[in-house]
Amino acid sequence: xxxxxxxVPGLEAALPTTLFRFATxxxxxxxKSTLVGRLLHDSKAILADxxxxxxxxxxxxxxxxxxxxxxxxxxxxxxxxGLRAEREQGITIDVAYRYFATDRRSFxxxxxxxxxxxxxxxxxxxxxxxxxxxxxDARKGVLEQTRRHLSVLQLLRVAHVIVAVNKIDLVDFxxxxxxxxxxxxxxxxxxxxIGSAExxxxxxxxxxxxIPVSALDGDNVVDRSERTPWYDGPALLEVLETxxxxxxxxxxxxxxxxxxxxxxxxQGALAPxxxxxxxxxxxxxxxxxxxxxxxxxxxxxxDKVSVLTPGQAARTTTVVGIDFAGExxxxxxxxxxxxxxxxxxxxxxxxxxxxxAGTVRESSADLYAALCWLSPKPLREGAKVLVKHGTRxxxxxxxxxxxxLDLATFKxxxxxxxxxxxxxxxxxxxxxxxxxENYLHHRRTGAFLxxxxxxxxxxxxxxxxxxxxxxxxxxxxx
Amino acid sequence: MSxxxxxxxxxxxxxxxxxxxxxxxxxxxxxxxIIREVVAEFEKPALLFSGGKDSVVMLxxxxxxxWPGKVPFPVLHVDTxxxxxxxxxxxxxxxxxxxxxLVVGSVQEFIDSGELAERxxxxxxxxxxxxxxxxxxxxxxxxxxxxxxxxxxxxxxxxRILSLRDEFGQWDxxxxxxxxxxxxxxRHTVGQHVRAFPISNWTELDxxxxxxxxxxxxxxxxxxxxxEVFARDGMWRAVGEVSQPLPHEEVITxxxxxxxxxxxxxxxxxxxxxxxxxxVVIEVAASTITERGATRADDRISEAAxxxxxxxxxx
Numbered sequence: 001x002x003x004x005x006x007x008v009p010g011l012e013a014a015l016p017t018t019l020f021r022f023a024t025x026x027x028x029x030x031x032k033s034t035l036v037g038r039l040l041h042d043s044k045a046i047l048a049d050x051x052x053x054x055x056x057x058x059x060x061x062x063x064x065x066x067x068x069x070x071x072x073x074x075x076x077x078x079x080x081x082g083l084r085a086e087r088e089q090g091i092t093i094d095v096a097y098r099y100f101a102t103d104r105r106s107f108x109x110x111x112x113x114x115x116x117x118x119x120x121x122x123x124x125x126x127x128x129x130x131x132x133x134x135x136x137d138a139r140k141g142v143l144e145q146t147r148r149h150l151s152v153l154q155l156l157r158v159a160h161v162i163v164a165v166n167k168i169d170l171v172d173f174x175x176x177x178x179x180x181x182x183x184x185x186x187x188x189x190x191x192x193x194i195g196s197a198e199x200x201x202x203x204x205x206x207x208x209x210x211i212p213v214s215a216l217d218g219d220n221v222v223d224r225s226e227r228t229p230w231y232d233g234p235a236l237l238e239v240l241e242t243x244x245x246x247x248x249x250x251x252x253x254x255x256x257x258x259x260x261x262x263x264x265x266x267q268g269a270l271a272p273x274x275x276x277x278x279x280x281x282x283x284x285x286x287x288x289x290x291x292x293x294x295x296x297x298x299x300x301x302x303d304k305v306s307v308l309t310p311g312q313a314a315r316t317t318t319v320v321g322i323d324f325a326g327e328x329x330x331x332x333x334x335x336x337x338x339x340x341x342x343x344x345x346x347x348x349x350x351x352x353x354x355x356x357a358g359t360v361r362e363s364s365a366d367l368y369a370a371l372c373w374l375s376p377k378p379l380r381e382g383a384k385v386l387v388k389h390g391t392r393x394x395x396x397x398x399x400x401x402x403x404x405l406d407l408a409t410f411k412x413x414x415x416x417x418x419x420x421x422x423x424x425x426x427x428x429x430x431x432x433x434x435x436x437e438n439y440l441h442h443r444r445t446g447a448f449l450x451x452x453x454x455x456x457x458x459x460x461x462x463x464x465x466x467x468x469x470x471x472x473x474x475x476x477x478x
Numbered sequence: 479m480s481x482x483x484x485x486x487x488x489x490x491x492x493x494x495x496x497x498x499x500x501x502x503x504x505x506x507x508x509x510x511x512i513i514r515e516v517v518a519e520f521e522k523p524a525l526l527f528s529g530g531k532d533s534v535v536m537l538x539x540x541x542x543x544x545w546p547g548k549v550p551f552p553v554l555h556v557d558t559x560x561x562x563x564x565x566x567x568x569x570x571x572x573x574x575x576x577x578x579x580l581v582v583g584s585v586q587e588f589i590d591s592g593e594l595a596e597r598x599x600x601x602x603x604x605x606x607x608x609x610x611x612x613x614x615x616x617x618x619x620x621x622x623x624x625x626x627x628x629x630x631x632x633x634x635x636x637x638r639i640l641s642l643r644d645e646f647g648q649w650d651x652x653x654x655x656x657x658x659x660x661x662x663x664x665r666h667t668v669g670q671h672v673r674a675f676p677i678s679n680w681t682e683l684d685x686x687x688x689x690x691x692x693x694x695x696x697x698x699x700x701x702x703x704x705x706e707v708f709a710r711d712g713m714w715r716a717v718g719e720v721s722q723p724l725p726h727e728e729v730i731t732x733x734x735x736x737x738x739x740x741x742x743x744x745x746x747x748x749x750x751x752x753x754x755x756x757x758v759v760i761e762v763a764a765s766t767i768t769e770r771g772a773t774r775a776d777d778r779i780s781e782a783a784x785x786x787x788x789x790x791x792x793x
Contacts, residue, residue, distance in 0.1 A: 019501040094651060096635045097628045099681045106501040108679055124656040248498055261514040266547040276541065276548045277577040284546045291543070293511040293660070325542035336499065337510040337543070350518050374656050388661055391518070447659045456642075456665030458655045 020245050023110040023125030025118075025153070026135030027145040031166045034075075035135060035215035036098060036111045039237065042222040043100045095121050104241045114145065119421040120374040122152050123461050127447070130245040131160035133236065138171045138212070142184040148407040154192045155370060155423065155463065157443060159246045161194060162209050162239055168228065169214040175230040182210045191410060211236055246443070247334055256297035256305070256356040257445050259390035260290045260348060264339050289323055289339035290348055292391070295444035297356065298333035299340070304357040307348055310392070310433045316357050318343040351392035353435050353445070363433035367396065370439075371426050371450065372461040373418040379426070379450075380417050385459065386451040387430060390444075395431040395453070402427065418460075425465070439463035502688055505680050509536075510543040511660060512639060512676035513623070517543075517550055519664050520621040520672070524581065524614075527553035529565040529572070529697055530739040532625030535685055536677060538694050540623075541576065552579035554622065556610045558602040558741040559586035560720045565739055568697040581617060583609035600720070601744035607791045611647040614671055621664065621672045629681045633785035639678050645669040647791025682737075683762050690755040702735045702753040713746025737762075 026032040098109040110125035112118075126132050134149050136142060153161050163185050171177045189208045211220055212228050213236060219225035220235045234242075265288045266274040267281075275281045299305070299319055306314040321341035322329040332338045340354060353360070367387065373379055383398045404415040404424035418424045439446030450460035499507065516523050525540060527533045540549045555569060573580045585605050588594040594605050614622060628635045638654050640662045655663055664672050677685075689696065707714040707730065708723040714734055715721055721742045723729055734747035735758075752761045 017500050018498050019504040094636045094654065096632075097679070098635065099629045099679070101681075101683075106681075106684075120656050124658060127658040128660070245498070261511070262518045264544060264547050274548045274550070276544070276546055277575060279546050287546060291514055293507060295660075323545070325545045335504065335507055335511075337507040337514070339545075386665075388663065390661075391515075444659065447661065449658060449661050449663055451663055451665060456663070456667065458658070458663050461656070461658045 018105055018245065019108065020105045020131070020240060020243070021108045021110070021129050022131040022133060022240060023112050023122075023129040024133045024135065025112050025114065025122045025125065025149045026166075027114045027137070027140075027143055030114070030135045030137040030140075031215045032114065032135050033111065035133075035164065035166060035213070035221065036109060038215045038218055038221050039109070040098060040100050042218055043102060043237065095124050102237070102241055107240065114149075118145070118148070119152060119372055119423065122149055123156065123372045123374065126153055126156045126158050127461065129158055130247075131162060131240065131243055132158050133162045133164055136163060136165050136181060136185070138165050138167045138177055138181065141181050142188060144408050146185075147188055147410075150188055150194065151192055151405070151407050151410055152372070152423070154194050155372070157440065160243050161189075162211065162236065164211050164213045164215075164236060166213050166215050168212040168219065169217055173212075173219075173227045175228075178210075178212045178228075178231070185210055209233065209239060211239070255359045256299045256303070256354075257295045257360075257442065258290075258292050258299070258340065258354040259295060259392075259445070260350055260352045260354060261292045261391050262290075262350050263348065264289045264291050288345070289321070289341045290352075290354065291337070291339045292354075293337045294332060294334040295390075296334050296442060298331060299356075300331045301329075305342070305354050306357045306360060307342070307346055308353040308355060308360055308363065308435045309348070310351070310363045310435065314360070314362075315344070315346055317346065351390070353390060355435075360435055360437065363435045365430040365433040367428040367430055367434070367436060367462075368465045369426060369428065369448070370463045370465060371418060371424055372463075373420060373422045373424070373459065374461060375452070375457060375459040376420050377452065377457075377459065378417050378419045379424075379459065384453060385428075386453050387428065387434070387448050387462070388451055389434050389436070389448040392432075392434060393451070394434065396428045396450075399427045399429050401425070436464045438466050502684060502691065505677070505684055506539065506542075506688070508660075508679065509539050509676040512662065512674065513540055513543045515662050516621050516623065516640075516664065516672075516674045516676075522617070522619050523551045523621040523623060523674070524554045524617065524619045525549075525551060525623040526625065527555055527569065527573075527580075528739070529555075529561075529569040530625070531685055531689065531696055531700060532627065532677065534572070534694060534696055535680075535688060536623060536625045537572070537576070538692060539676065549576060549578060551623075552581050552617075554581045554583065554610075554613055554617075554619070556583040556606040556613070557585065558606060558743075559584065559589075560602050560741045560743045562697070562699060562716075562718075562739065562742055564699060565697045568695075572695075581613055583613035585609050588612075601741060603741045603744055604792070607647065611791050614647070619671060620666065621674055623674045623676065625677055626673075626675045627680050627682075627685075628678050637675060637678065639675055640664050641673045641675065642666060643671050643673060643791065647671075649789050649791070651785070651789070683759070686755070686759045686762050690759055697739060699736045699739065699747075701755075701758065702733050702750050704731055705734050705747065706730070707732050707734060707747060711746070714749065715746055716742060718742050 024032050024036060096111045098111060100107050110129060112121040112125035132153050136146055165178055165181050194208050211233060212231050213220045215221060219227055222235060222237045224235045267285050275284050301319055301322060303319045304316060305319055306316050308314050319340055320343050322332050323339045379398060381398055381400055385396050385398060387394055387396045401416050401418060402425045403412040404418060404422050406413050415424055437445045446464040448462040449458050450462055452459050525536060527537060544550060553573060585602050588609055589596060594608055626634055628637060636651055638657050641649060643649060666672055706717040708727040710727060714732060717723060717729055732749055733751060735750040735752055736747050738745060750761060752758045
């Protein structure tokens with residue numbers, strides 16, 4: 001029985017239909033954790049015992065002062081600061097994930113701290129986010145940190161960026177203060193190419209909405225505030241409830257991509273008794289399907305597809321079945337995990353990609369990329385690293401670093417190495433070719449990790465760029 | 479430029495909604511992707527299986543991920559010796575039905591051999607870490623699936639989906655690998671292993687809605703039943719061999735159910751009439767108390783109780 005049709009009055013609020021992932025980014029002390037706490041509190045995602053614990057700790061630390069009541073008396077930031085060191089120091093150290101739901105959506109919130117390793121945290125949170133909320137302190141306006149956050153979000157092509165001008169209560173709900181900050185934000189956004197005229201395409205940030213909020217008091221967070229009569233836009237939660245998720249946009253615009261995770265072949269020579277209990281062994285004697293998660297687009301039974309094996313010419317065949325746990329599907333779409341059966345008995349293995357026929361260019365061993373450097377260990381030319389792309393990991397040589405981005409001016413400056421929090425350009429030579437695609441058009445197959453072969457740590461987030469000389473939109477020169 | 483949602487983008491939303499996955503389908507798909515990645519990239523994974531609802535959902539997801547093949551890894555249970563008998567029975571029936579191999583790490587054996595000492599408060603949940611690490615080392619498991627969810631606890635909220643553990647099983651929350659896109663980095667050196675949490679992003683309500691939708695069987699004590707209980711630490715504790723009332727604690731029969739199923743010595747029941755899975759979905763949706771706050775004495779010890787246990791190698 002499907003819970004979606006459960007006829008229980010009043011339960012609709014507990015049965016949201018879609019998932020929306022968003023992240024928050026901000027500078028030190030701009031009230032980000034308080035905003036997150038406010039969203040959770042006002043959407044009633046905080047249960048009574050958690051709130052009691054927070055109230056006790058808040059009182060121990062003298063938060064709110066004598067006579068404070070309700071949410072004024074509790075430090076909402078304590079709801080998200082989960083580690084002992086964070087509570088002791090009153091700071092957020094690591095990305096924290098939080099969950100809440102309204103009657104329209106289930107939300108996954110990545111709360112990204114702003115001060116230590118801000119690029120690492122912002123890149124991490126933004127990589128899976130449908131939207132990012134950037135906080136600005138109304139008393140401070142646009143800071144260098146704000147510009148850095150916005151340029152990272154532009155680089156990662158986050159589908160939606162929302163700017164919350166927080167602590168609006170501390171500037172007496174002043175419209176002129178807000179308008180000035182709004183103008184500054186839009187100026188930065190224009191320089192970056194955020195929010196251009198081409199709305200509705202998946203290739204860049206669609207829209208930039210600036211909202212005056214008070215996280216401490218709740219103005220314009222869940223409900224529109226009467227204290228900002230000059231603001232006629234939506235409250236933050238209304239925006240989050242109505243924006244299209246990245247998958248919704250991608251599914252419309254991009255073509256089928258399916259990195260093969262593993263081959264499901266229960267009667268393989270090495271595993272003669274590997275058919276699930278209760279199934280007829282004979283019926284699955286020749287079963288062979290390719291398991292994976294659709295990263296983009298959709299596929300139907302009967303579709304022509306190309307199998308891309310690095311180093312070989314693409315082979316074209318037809319999809320004869322789409323299976324999911326005993327169910328036969330006629331069609332599947334991103335981000336579904338399925339198993340696909342093909343007409344021809346090709347040798348297909350983990351690391352290969354199945355794609356809509358004729359839509360992928362040849363694999364290449366030359367990788368041009370933007371790298372967000374996330375490790376204290378710097379990148380040097382000549383270094384040997386591992387590149388993890390889709391379901392394949394290959395060795396790579398860093399041939400050159402061609403510059404690093406000044407996040408305050410958005411200009412590329414000369415550099416021969418990259419350090420923690422740097423974003424730069426590099427050219428790598430791969431030990432085996434990969435089906436690389438431009439990140440601007442394919443956010444999954446255009447993304448990769450750089451891994452340290454010694455200790456296995458993740459060194460960088462990589463975004464595939466077109467080869468120099470290929471046509472590239474000048475606005476995306478970073 | 480500051481205009482919000484032009485006509486164009488609104489149309490995209492409407493067109494797309496018809497093909498969108500429900501949140502449960504999206505969570506299921508994400509979990510299956512992670513389970514398959516771990517199986518493809520690790521030599522010898524195992525699934526922690528206690529018979530509790532989260533581990534039952536994990537096992538169900540694993541059967542779906544590899545259909546029509548069999549789940550390609552064994553299940554591992556750390557038996558505190560204080561488990562509810564009906565849960566152990568459920569565990570054994572499930573393993574038998576799916577034809578899986580069961581590895582058991584026994585807290586009792588470690589206590590009997592003197593390698594672990596019984597705690598003054600009688601709870602054995604924190605004692606599971608040593609047998610767990612021992613089972614991982616002895617069986618050379620390099621990846622261990624757990625049913626941990628980030629909504630359970632503040633420390634879990636900072637956990638990665640693939641979480642690296644050192645030779646001592648320790649978690650270093652301040653030095654975690656960034657997790658980018660859906661690319662999971664599980665590289666590890668000899669002696670290290672990885673804990674994998676494919677249902678990190680599920681909430682308690684998601685778990686129950688999924689159990690209902692997929693018609694998944696659970697141990698009966700998750701549903702309302704009459705039981706002899708006594709009040710301790712603001713919870714209803716079952717009367718059992720290892721959970722005896724003190725002279726001043728009155729034993730009464732109440733209609734209760736369990737929201738979590740752990741060690742009998744520290745898991746409390748809640749008063750409930752929710753006798754079916756749809757009753758439970760409604761109850762959980764309306765609940766004002768977290769599942770761990772309501773029913774786990776071990777998490778009430780301090781604000782950082784879970785963080786401290788995890789740093790030492792707990793699930």
